[in-house]
Amino acid sequence: MTVERDHNGDVLLDRATTPSLYMKDGTALALREFFMHEQGIWIDGESGALALLNHVPIDRRYLSIFMNGTMYGVHEPQPGEGYGSTPQHQVARRFFEAHPERKPWEDAKTGEAWEITYTTLVGPEVRKVAIRTDYNTWKTDVHDMDFDYAITSARRIWPEDAS
Known part of the structure; x- marks a missing residue:
C-alpha cells in the first residue's frame, strides 16, 4: 500500500x-x-505537543511530553502545589485539567486481581482477569500489559471490598 x-x-x-x-x-x-x-496519546490543542500518561509506581500521575523534538517528564502537582511556568508545565496543566479524575485501576495495589476491559487496535474490546504486578503492569493469562490508558473499565475482584 x-x-x-x-x-x-x-x-x-x-x-x-x-x-x-x-x-x-x-x-x-x-x-x-x-x-x-x-494509543493513549493526547495532542495539546494550543501547542501541538504530544502527551502520554505514564503509569509508574509513584503516588502521583506522571506525564511524558514530546515538544519541539524534546521529551520532558512532568509530575502532576501535589494538592496546593502549582505548575511551573515552562511550556511543558503549561501543557501538563492543560492535560491534567482535561483529565482531572484518576481511574480506580490507576491506584491498584500489587497482587490485586481485577477484571479489566480494554481496547485493542485490531478488534473489539477484550475482557480479562489481570493481576497488578510489582512493576505497575497487568499480568493476564496471555501477556503482560503496561498500558492503563487502553483500559475502558475495570473492577477489583480480589481482595473483596470489606464494605
Whole structure:
C-alpha cells in the first residue's frame, strides 16, 4: 500500500489489487487523532505537543511530553502545589485539567486481581482477569500489559471490598 498526498494536501491510499481510497485532509487528520487516542496519546490543542500518561509506581500521575523534538517528564502537582511556568508545565496543566479524575485501576495495589476491559487496535474490546504486578503492569493469562490508558473499565475482584 502506498500513501500519498495530492496537490491539495488530501490523502490517497493506493493498493494495487483493490480500489484506491481518497480522503480529504480533514478526514485524514481525524483518523490520525483517532489512532493516536487509541494509543493513549493526547495532542495539546494550543501547542501541538504530544502527551502520554505514564503509569509508574509513584503516588502521583506522571506525564511524558514530546515538544519541539524534546521529551520532558512532568509530575502532576501535589494538592496546593502549582505548575511551573515552562511550556511543558503549561501543557501538563492543560492535560491534567482535561483529565482531572484518576481511574480506580490507576491506584491498584500489587497482587490485586481485577477484571479489566480494554481496547485493542485490531478488534473489539477484550475482557480479562489481570493481576497488578510489582512493576505497575497487568499480568493476564496471555501477556503482560503496561498500558492503563487502553483500559475502558475495570473492577477489583480480589481482595473483596470489606464494605
